[in-house]
Structures are given as structure tokens and as C-alpha cells.
Amino acid sequence: MNLIIYLPHRLVIAFLTLIGVMIGTFLFLHVIPSDPAAIIAGQNAPEEILEATRQKFGLNAPLPAQFWRYAMRLASGDLGVSLRTGQPIFTELRRCLPATIELATAACAVALCLGIPLGIIAAVKQDTFWDHLIRFFSLAGLSVPTFFFGMGALFLFYYLLDLLPAPGRISLTLSPQTPITGLLLLDSLLYQDAAVFWDALRHLLLPAATLGYLSAAPLIRLTRASMLATLRQEYLRTARVKGLSEYKVICKHALKNALLPILTVSGLMYGALLEGSVITETIFQWNGLGRYIVSAMLESDIQAVLGGVLIVTLMYAFINLMVDLLYCVCNPLIRYV
Template structure:
């Protein structure tokens, strides 16, 4: 009962946050110097032509009127039309977002799969060789710029030994699976298209790992410090005294107790990965939202910028809501408020 009320309350609280985000993004992007109409018409445009287009796009209206019009469309589910692609922004988002989301999910998957066990090993073998190795790897991961790591990985795995593809989401000779979610791996799983699954998974490895390098490093370090704290607890000693094996104690007792800060960090890195995938997407020619967003900004494509921002904001808030719920699932001492 408490849980449902908690979720509903949080969902309602989402509205003012989103409203704030639209206001902020709208006014900031509209005060950037530059004229979208001039950009669209190109260098040879006549002043009359530009003026006509500005009128058409509503750019001559006072800014609050423009905002009002935009919001009027938005509440009806209309994100407007992209001035650059000349398509409905919602269509563009539908096309580019699944690619980014798939990449982000995959890199989070790698982060959890590698980062948490590394952190646990590191804490359990504090100051011994395994700890030194994971520490080195974590710090390297955090310190390496993603675009640089991406290029190095490409040079080695694609150009030098040629076992992994050089970019894109799927091999050109494999037809993408029927679109259900738009994420190739999941769609091919759902439709039982194994060839597409294999190809799309192979294409995920390098960009996924490049994007995950930083987050693996961060999660490793966070897991380590959180686990060090937990491993000193009396109940860990009790678990060993009961006859629990090391793995049972670490993964059955300690991890759950050390999970809070790890979850918090995961929520933050998830949002970060969603919004910050531009570099990785560029290096691996990944047709995702990051590249779309950069183009939108370059061409002062306001509806597109707004669309991307709102989508990422909604996701970020949702992820953090899910994490808040997970806190309560993990720790019975917390009360829904």
C-alpha cells in the first residue's frame, strides 16, 4: 500500500521537474546567438526570404508566446517538427533513441557484471595483489578518455586483428530484425532471429566496452569502499561463524548491505551514459541520439534539442525513481515516505 502511494507521489512530483526543464532548455536555446532561419536557408538567402521563414516558424513572436505554443503542442504529445531533418521530432527520437538506449543498457550490464565483482574482490583482498590489479584497472578505466580508448580498440580489434566490426549496429548483409522495441538485440531475441542477434551483439562489444570503461572503474571503487565498511560488521562474522563459505558471505550477506551507495552511483552513471554517449557514438558511427543531439545544436534545431532533453530528463527521473524503489526493496528498515 505504502509503495503504491510512494510511486504515485513521486510520479506527480515529476511534473514540476519536467516543467522546469522545458522552461530552462527553451529559454537557454532561444537566447543562443544565431538565427535558425538563416542557417536553414544557407549563405545565399535573401533578407526577405529569411524574414518570411522566421515569420513562418513563429520566431518573431515574443519568447513566452513561442514557449506557450510549444507547450500547447507538447501536452498533446506533439514535439514539433525538426527544422534540420524536416521530420516530426517524435519520429526522429523513435529512430535514434533505441540505438542509444541499447548501447547504454549494454554498457550498464557490463558495468554491473564486471565492476561489482571487481570491487568485491578488491575489498575482500584489501592491499593484496588482486586489490592492486583491480585498483590499477579501475583507475585506468576512469582516466582514459572514451574517444581515445574507442579509437585504440578500433585500431586493434578491427584494423589489426580484424575480429570485431568497425562500427554500425549490424552487418550490412544482415537485415535488421523486425522493429518492436527498436533495439536490435532484443528484437532479434523476440523474433528468434539468431543471425541478427549474433551480428548486433558483436557490434555492441567495442562501443559498449568503451562506454563502460569509466563506469566500471567508478563502480569498482565505490563497491570496494562500501564493501570494506560492510566486511567489518559483526553480522559478517556471524555469517562466517554459521559456516558460510566466503562466496556465500560476500554475495549473500555483504553485497546486499553494501548496495546502497552502489545503486546511487549506478543511477547517476546511467543518466550520464544516456546523455553523454556522443563521443562513443561518433567513434563507432553508432546512429544514436547523441549524434542527433549534436547536429540539432549545430543547426539551432530547437524542437529537436527540446525533444532530446525532455526524453533524457524523463528517463533520468524514471531511473532514479526505480532506484529509490530498489532501496526500499533491499532495506526493510526504510519506510516509504
């Protein structure tokens, strides 16, 4: 199956996945031991308000009709209203999602810059001092709890050394201009505001480094294992015999063939980061998607939780599609079946 046929096939699968999640969230609203009208109008709303809510949102209609109305609302971007704030959920998600995208992208870049090179070095230097040191480095990242590493980094670089600013996305003394994308770094570049850019970058460094290191740890182990399996192949011995330099053998031939599992895990890692690392966001006071969903869960704001779930599903479907399409870039000979 070539890419032209494969792309519509994957788009159909992604669309069916979204439909399945929509059905799941819709049924969840009807199986929980609570009246959907009471969720929307409030648990203490009088009966006449509840009845008016049922009429307004069509909750008296049959389930298929209710689902169709629910799907149409989601298609128009209407995710409902938050019970905590009374604000549209789409507006609240649009406000917190850019913070998560900014942090996840920076953390993923750190993880890739650490994980892939260190994994290659560990594989090439197998059973040497450098291999053992890198494996210890990755094991520490897998073993140390997120809250301990984050608080330790904050204590060292903010409290003791005073090299990085306090938690948050930007200093209280600065006032960013009206958001364009919601991404502070990008918006400050668009406004050509150097002060906001450098301040936002300094605030981003510590949480991105924390998440990046913790995400790089499993990536190092996977890269090492994948490279070791590839380096034993006969065609690499042939390449060396033909006189190719060790750099070309490793980076051009071995890495290219070892990259597919690394690419798959990197996509899943980025998707997981986009869900929002609740502990990291809490430690560094980063008001992202993870904190939003957890806060909604703690306050029984079901509509907000389901809105967050739908956004996460949409992002995962998009990332999986991009990873699948990148396979053919890494290996043009790959065939989709």
C-alpha cells in the same frame, strides 16, 4: 512513510521536474538572440513568411498563452521540426534513441558484471596482490581517455586480429526487416532472424565493452569502499562466530547492506549512458542520441537540441524513480521519509 504513500510522492516530484525543464526550454527559445519564428521558418525567410509563422504558432500571443500551447504540443508528442532535415524531431529521436538504449543497456550490463564482483574481491582481499591488481585495473579505466581506448580496441580487434566487424550497427550486406522496437537484437529475435541477430551482436560487443569498462572503473572503487566499510561492522563478526560460511557472510549480509550506494551510482551511470556517449558513438559510427544532439548543436538546430534535452530529462526522471523503488527490494526495512 510507506511505499504506497511514497510512490505518488515521487511521481509528483518527477512531474514537477519535467514541468521545470519544459519552462526552461521554453524560456531558452525566447532569451537567445534570435527570433523564434526565424528558428522555425529559417534565418533567411522573408518577412511575410516570418509573420505567417508567428501567426501559425501563436508567437504573437502573451508568454503564458505561448507556454500553454508549447506544453500541449509536447504532451501530444510534437517536438517541432528539425531545421536540418525538415523532419519531425520526434520521428528522428524515435529512430536514434533505440540505438542508444541498446548500447547503454549492454554497456551497463558489462559494467555491473565487472564492477561489483571485482569491487567485492578487492575489499575481501584488501592489501593483497589481487587488491592492488584490481585497483590498477580501475585506475587505468579512469585515466585512459575514451577516444584512445575506443580507437585502440578498434585497431586491435578489427584491424589487426579481424575478430570483430567494422564500425556500425550491422553489416551493409544485411537488410533488417521493418523495425518493431528499433532494437536490432530484440527485433531480430521477434522476426527469428538468426543472421541479423548474430551480426548485430558482434557489432555491439566492442562499443559495449569499451563503455562498460570505462563505466566499471568508478563502480569498482565505490563497491570496494562500500564493502570495506560494511565488513568492519560488528554484526558480521557475530555471523562468523555463529558458524556462517564466508560466502554467506559476504554475499548475503555484507553485500546486501553495501548495495544501496552502489545501486544509486548504477542508476546515475545508466542515465549518463542513455544520454549517449558522443565519442564512443562517433568512433564506432553508432547513430545514437548523443551524436544526434551534438550534430544539432553544431548546426544550430535549437529545436532538435531542446527535444533531445526533454527526452534525456524524461529518462533520468524514470531511472531515478526506479532506483528509489529498488531500495525497498534491497532493504525491506528501509523507511521513506
